[in-house]
Amino acid sequence: MAGPGAGEPAMEDKRSFSDICGGRLALHRRYYSPSCLEFCLSCPRISLRSLTAVTCTVWLAAYGLFTLCENSMILSAAIFITLLGLLGYLHFVKIDHETLLIIDSLGIQMTSSYASGKESTTFIEMGKVKDVIINEAIYMQKVIYYLCILLKDPVEPHGISQVVPIFQSAKPRLDCLIEVYRSCQEILAHQKAASMSP
Amino acid sequence: MVLKAFFPTCCASADSGLLVGRWVPEQSSAVVLAVVHFPFIPVQVKELLAQVQQASQVGVAVLGTWCHRRQEPEESLGHFLEGLGTLFSHEPWLQLCRERGSKSWNCKATRRQGPAPLAPACEDQVMLIFYDQRKVLLSRLHPPAALPERQAGDATASAGGLAAVFDTVARSEVLFQSDRFDEGPVRLTHWQSEGVEASILVELAKRAAGPVCLLLACLLSLVSAASACRVFRPWPLSFIWSKLSTCEQLRHRLDQLTLVVSTHRAEGPAQLMRKANTLVSVLLDMALGLLLLSWLHRKDRFAHLAEALVPVADRVAEELQHLLQWLMGAPAGLKMNRALDQVLGRFFLYHIHLWISYIHLMSPFIEHILWHLGLSACLGLTVALSILSDIISLLTFHIYCFYVYGARWVCRHPPPAPRGAGACSPGPWAQTGSRAGRVWGGPHPDGSGLQALLPEDPRPVLAVAPVPREEVERPAPARGLLLLRPGPAVHRDLALHHPDFPASYHGPVLPGVHPAPAPSGHRAGPGPSARGPHQLAAAVLAWPPAVPALQACGRREVPGPGARGWPAPAPPDADKPSALQPRGAHLPPPQLWLPPQALLGFPVPQAVLRGAHLPLEAERGQAGLRAWPPARLAPPSARCQGGTHLLLPLVVGASAGPTRRISTRLRSWGW
Numbered sequence: 001m002a003g004p005g006a007g008e009p010a011m012e013d014k015r016s017f018s019d020i021c022g023g024r025l026a027l028h029r030r031y032y033s034p035s036c037l038e039f040c041l042s043c044p045r046i047s048l049r050s051l052t053a054v055t056c057t058v059w060l061a062a063y064g065l066f067t068l069c070e071n072s073m074i075l076s077a078a079i080f081i082t083l084l085g086l087l088g089y090l091h092f093v094k095i096d097h098e099t100l101l102i103i104d105s106l107g108i109q110m111t112s113s114y115a116s117g118k119e120s121t122t123f124i125e126m127g128k129v130k131d132v133i134i135n136e137a138i139y140m141q142k143v144i145y146y147l148c149i150l151l152k153d154p155v156e157p158h159g160i161s162q163v164v165p166i167f168q169s170a171k172p173r174l175d176c177l178i179e180v181y182r183s184c185q186e187i188l189a190h191q192k193a194a195s196m197s198p
Numbered sequence: 199m200v201l202k203a204f205f206p207t208c209c210a211s212a213d214s215g216l217l218v219g220r221w222v223p224e225q226s227s228a229v230v231l232a233v234v235h236f237p238f239i240p241v242q243v244k245e246l247l248a249q250v251q252q253a254s255q256v257g258v259a260v261l262g263t264w265c266h267r268r269q270e271p272e273e274s275l276g277h278f279l280e281g282l283g284t285l286f287s288h289e290p291w292l293q294l295c296r297e298r299g300s301k302s303w304n305c306k307a308t309r310r311q312g313p314a315p316l317a318p319a320c321e322d323q324v325m326l327i328f329y330d331q332r333k334v335l336l337s338r339l340h341p342p343a344a345l346p347e348r349q350a351g352d353a354t355a356s357a358g359g360l361a362a363v364f365d366t367v368a369r370s371e372v373l374f375q376s377d378r379f380d381e382g383p384v385r386l387t388h389w390q391s392e393g394v395e396a397s398i399l400v401e402l403a404k405r406a407a408g409p410v411c412l413l414l415a416c417l418l419s420l421v422s423a424a425s426a427c428r429v430f431r432p433w434p435l436s437f438i439w440s441k442l443s444t445c446e447q448l449r450h451r452l453d454q455l456t457l458v459v460s461t462h463r464a465e466g467p468a469q470l471m472r473k474a475n476t477l478v479s480v481l482l483d484m485a486l487g488l489l490l491l492s493w494l495h496r497k498d499r500f501a502h503l504a505e506a507l508v509p510v511a512d513r514v515a516e517e518l519q520h521l522l523q524w525l526m527g528a529p530a531g532l533k534m535n536r537a538l539d540q541v542l543g544r545f546f547l548y549h550i551h552l553w554i555s556y557i558h559l560m561s562p563f564i565e566h567i568l569w570h571l572g573l574s575a576c577l578g579l580t581v582a583l584s585i586l587s588d589i590i591s592l593l594t595f596h597i598y599c600f601y602v603y604g605a606r607w608v609c610r611h612p613p614p615a616p617r618g619a620g621a622c623s624p625g626p627w628a629q630t631g632s633r634a635g636r637v638w639g640g641p642h643p644d645g646s647g648l649q650a651l652l653p654e655d656p657r658p659v660l661a662v663a664p665v666p667r668e669e670v671e672r673p674a675p676a677r678g679l680l681l682l683r684p685g686p687a688v689h690r691d692l693a694l695h696h697p698d699f700p701a702s703y704h705g706p707v708l709p710g711v712h713p714a715p716a717p718s719g720h721r722a723g724p725g726p727s728a729r730g731p732h733q734l735a736a737a738v739l740a741w742p743p744a745v746p747a748l749q750a751c752g753r754r755e756v757p758g759p760g761a762r763g764w765p766a767p768a769p770p771d772a773d774k775p776s777a778l779q780p781r782g783a784h785l786p787p788p789q790l791w792l793p794p795q796a797l798l799g800f801p802v803p804q805a806v807l808r809g810a811h812l813p814l815e816a817e818r819g820q821a822g823l824r825a826w827p828p829a830r831l832a833p834p835s836a837r838c839q840g841g842t843h844l845l846l847p848l849v850v851g852a853s854a855g856p857t858r859r860i861s862t863r864l865r866s867w868g869w
Contacts, residue, residue: 033200033323035200036325103325105200105202105225105226105325106202106325106327106360107360125360
């Protein structure tokens with residue numbers, strides 16, 4: 001829903017971080033105004049090596065089945081499965097960029113850009129945002145940190161209705177999360193100050 | 199202060215003009231609804247805005263200017279646009295400009311710092327927010343009445359901002375009703391400016407929907423009135439309607455169609471969506487039904503289905519009959535209660551015969567019935583499937599009959615509670631042979647279970663409890679007089695219904711049958727060692743055909759245990775006959791003995807004439823008096839003549855006493 005800011009060019013900086021598995025992440029921060037900030041986290045692209053490995057595995061398995069069954073349809077099916085699987089993976093699974101746009105008087109917008117070009121956007125009104133925090137979670141055999149937005153409960157003023165995690169696909173480490181957290185807290189403080197003032 | 203400008207995405211490529219919308223001062227937001235293009239007459243623009251404001255109750259006004267420089271920049275246009283601010287004064291005045299071929303926009307909002315026309319203007323920071331006008335209008339998000347009340351002030355302001363934006367767009371529908379094809383004084387660009395979003399078909403459908411819905415509603419009301427008619431209410435019909443799934447589906451379909459063609463407008467979006475969902479589901483169902491119908495009509499599939507039904511039914515019946523024949527024999531080597539097997543087997547065979555007859559009777563009509571029922575697929579695939587379900591139910595009605603019989607049996611005769619080691623698990627029917635000789639006459643303790651099978655028998659029937667490992671009945675505490683071992687139905691019938699059969703007791707009338715037990719429930723009758731001969735001789739002498747013969751020979755009582763030569767009855771606390779209360783004339787207990795060897799092989803009447811019924815000593819005397827020719831030993835062949843029986847030798851083993859041959863009979867109908 002929100003679009004680019006008007007007029008002045010945004011200040012931009014780029015830094016490198018790593019995710020929980022050790023992959024390289026790039027954090028682009030665009031500073032439009034004291035009340036508008038955008039973070040773009042770029043995930044590593046799909047590597048040719050992993051693509052080749054998966055393709056070879058599937059085709060070798062298909063060839064093994066072919067030698068057992070003596071049916072050439074298995075090879076054709078393996079090719080189709082590989083192509084369709086790749087397309088499906090690029091369209092539904094592989095996320096290239098995750099963007100967080102925070103505007104103090106409007107809300108927070110999260111955009112996920114898939115490798116196929118598809119974009120998925122979620123917008124949360126600022127009135128529903130209670131706070132932005134860093135939380136811990138047990139993920140498989142690890143304890144990881146993740147940034148999340150706490151939503152207010154319409155019934156209970158001090159309660160929390162929902163926890164919305166951010167950067168679920170990229171899963172950056174704590175240092176990256178702290179950068180984003182500090183900027184978000186500045187804007188939230190600015191927004192609270194503006195709302196408190198008459 | 200940051201000014202938020204909500205701009206519709208459909209106007210991003212529009213020509214230069216004026217921005218028309220609503221200013222929300224609480225949220226410092228400008229909601230742009232449309233762009234008014236050149237050339238225009240300012241008075242006409244103001245008139246249009248007044249009309250919209252009056253119709254929609256939304257304070258629309260000219261918010262600023264929109265400049266889309268497609269060609270080289272024209273300085274005159276810029277001046278012209280700036281001059282428009284004096285015509286349509288608005289604070290703040292929004293100026294949006296988009297360069298040719300550029301993604302960046304210029305946004306400026308000027309506000310005069312004083313009331314004077316020449317007061318200096320200050321610029322506010324503008325945040326441009328794009329929104330999809332079509333989606334916002336169609337989704338009708340955030341109606342103000344549905345907003346929850348918030349306690350925090352800042353939350354109220356922020357939440358109200360977006361809700362106010364959406365509400366502004368939703369209520370300004372009047373502004374979007376004119377498009378560029380209209381010959382109006384003002385040319386607008388909005389989400390419907392390329393043509394009001396509707397096709398000719400949709401418009402025609404809207405026009406025709408009224409009378410069509412009215413007509414369909416009348417027809418459906420007639421159908422509903424007919425279905426509610428009293429003719430269909432009497433008990434058999436109402437029961438049938440309630441059980442048939444076709445009727446249920448038709449009723450459901452009638453409700454759905456009534457909802458869809460209702461002439462009442464939907465009151466809210468929820469009801470509208472419900473109507474729309476119902477219509478889509480009905481159309482989809484009908485489409486699938488028509489597909490099915492077209493498939494069935496292709497290649498004459500109805501005829502194939504009808505032709506396939508009878509052979510399949512015959513095959514099923516044949517297999518069932520084989521199965522029943524197998525069960526009536528010795529399935530898997532198990533020894534079953536033959537009498538019960540026969541009863542049940544014939545019962546089920548009879549019903550299978552009825553079922554097959556019914557299907558053969560219907561076979562000429564099945565194709566026509568299927569063809570006509572297939573037309574119901576026009577009402578939907580669900581109706582066709584429900585009809586199929588009902589057809590299957592009717593074809594397999596026999597299963598339901600069996601279920602009803604069994605359920606009635608169980609409900610009328612609940613199985614007794616288990617009693618110690620001698621009791622077996624309760625069951626609705628007799629459990630025979632396979633459990634090492636357990637017999638179970640009927641589940642009801644007072645023996646009335648068997649009367650359900652033989653309702654014409656007025657005499658009470660004792661139930662029997664199972665006794666492990668011995669084929670001896672241990673009947674329940676006596677209430678009646680008849681002690682019955684489940685045997686062949688015919689045999690039992692004879693035992694029950696023979697007019698010469700003394701009704702006062704029926705103690706040892708059949709092999710293995712003993713008088714009713716003592717109140718303690720102990721097993722009655724002779725001990726195991728003497729059971730065999732007693733049973734056989736008792737069978738010989740007390741067989742119904744033999745009774746008249748005996749009576750003709752002068753014997754008035756049927757021999758029983760306790761006679762001379764037999765072992766004394768067991769002590770009172772074991773195997774003592776119960777307080778058998780003979781009715782009518784008091785008769786001594788039956789006395790059993792073995793017939794002499796010389797009489798073996800003779801038919802019973804002849805054997806009786808030759809003194810088979812007499813005690814051994816008397817018989818010896820008789821034999822000595824008997825003149826030549828001596829009785830010839832008939833070969834053990836089947837010399838049955840109309841129900842007479844043969845005496846056959848059966849060696850049971852040596853004993854201290856005189857060797858006696860146990861004789862048995864070859865019964866014409868066999869055990």
